[in-house]
Amino acid sequence: MDRLRHLETFARAGWCARGVVYCLLAAFALTGVGTSDASPQGVFRSVRDMPGGTPLLLLLAAGLALYGAYRLYGAALDSEGRGRDAKGLAIRAGYAASGLAHFGLAWAASRLASGEASGGGREKEAAGMLLDLPLGGTLLGLIGLAFVAAAAQQATKAWTTEFMRDLAPGAPSWAVPVGRAGLAARAVVFAVIGISLIKAGWFGSVGEVKGLGDALSSLTETRPLYLLVAAGLFLFGVHSFVEARWRRIRDEDVVARLKAAAR
Numbered sequence: 001m002d003r004l005r006h007l008e009t010f011a012r013a014g015w016c017a018r019g020v021v022y023c024l025l026a027a028f029a030l031t032g033v034g035t036s037d038a039s040p041q042g043v044f045r046s047v048r049d050m051p052g053g054t055p056l057l058l059l060l061a062a063g064l065a066l067y068g069a070y071r072l073y074g075a076a077l078d079s080e081g082r083g084r085d086a087k088g089l090a091i092r093a094g095y096a097a098s099g100l101a102h103f104g105l106a107w108a109a110s111r112l113a114s115g116e117a118s119g120g121g122r123e124k125e126a127a128g129m130l131l132d133l134p135l136g137g138t139l140l141g142l143i144g145l146a147f148v149a150a151a152a153q154q155a156t157k158a159w160t161t162e163f164m165r166d167l168a169p170g171a172p173s174w175a176v177p178v179g180r181a182g183l184a185a186r187a188v189v190f191a192v193i194g195i196s197l198i199k200a201g202w203f204g205s206v207g208e209v210k211g212l213g214d215a216l217s218s219l220t221e222t223r224p225l226y227l228l229v230a231a232g233l234f235l236f237g238v239h240s241f242v243e244a245r246w247r248r249i250r251d252e253d254v255v256a257r258l259k260a261a262a263r
Helices: 002-031 039-050 053-077 087-112 122-131 136-160 162-167 175-203 212-218 223-246 250-262
Strands: none
Touching: 002 039, 002 087, 002 175, 002 212, 002 223, 039 053, 039 087, 039 212, 053 087, 053 136, 087 136, 122 136, 122 175, 136 175, 162 175, 175 212, 175 223, 212 223
16 A cells, blocks of 8 residues: 555645646747747746746656656556557657656756756757667667557547546546647647658658657647647646646556566
């Protein structure tokens, strides 16, 4: 049970941190504040520049790291019972990709809080370093596939509203449209990121690698789509706060799976 309590703490702190990042990023994109850097790094710089911003940024980094740990833990031990069939493995691969992405965000936030530069283009730099490794291109393409799998899962959840089954009975009714819009927008962004990684890994287009901010910015040529996705990402931030408050983690199925994994 101690392990389950730790898992719950990791998850709820992480959902709160994720909500802050997505809401601020979307607000920048929609209002034009920080338009030149409507990205997680832009959000981190804005938080740092607030009064008392450095401690807040460190808390945000901790929350993102905890969420990354929660997602990697769930991918490895199947804490949500997705199974070992093709669909389950694809979903768990998406969880792993999400966990790694949030660890990257936590690292960027902590570096900025410690006074180190955290400029843009780090996604391309990391992709280039990976491509220099043996089979690096294959691995980068597989990471892209994991993002595409995560995008498909987000789109499915938005369409079926299956995410409501994970919320406690007391969750408000408005969580349904908010969750659907937020998950749909995130599916679009994840798909753009995944395709860019596949192109870089398997077709040598490392210059096309996109992070979250780049993926959103790439939609600006279709202004209505850009605004819809940006608004949807804000709602995804709200959905993250809903999950932090009402997501069900403690149930007998989870306990049984964790006990089985510990044997």
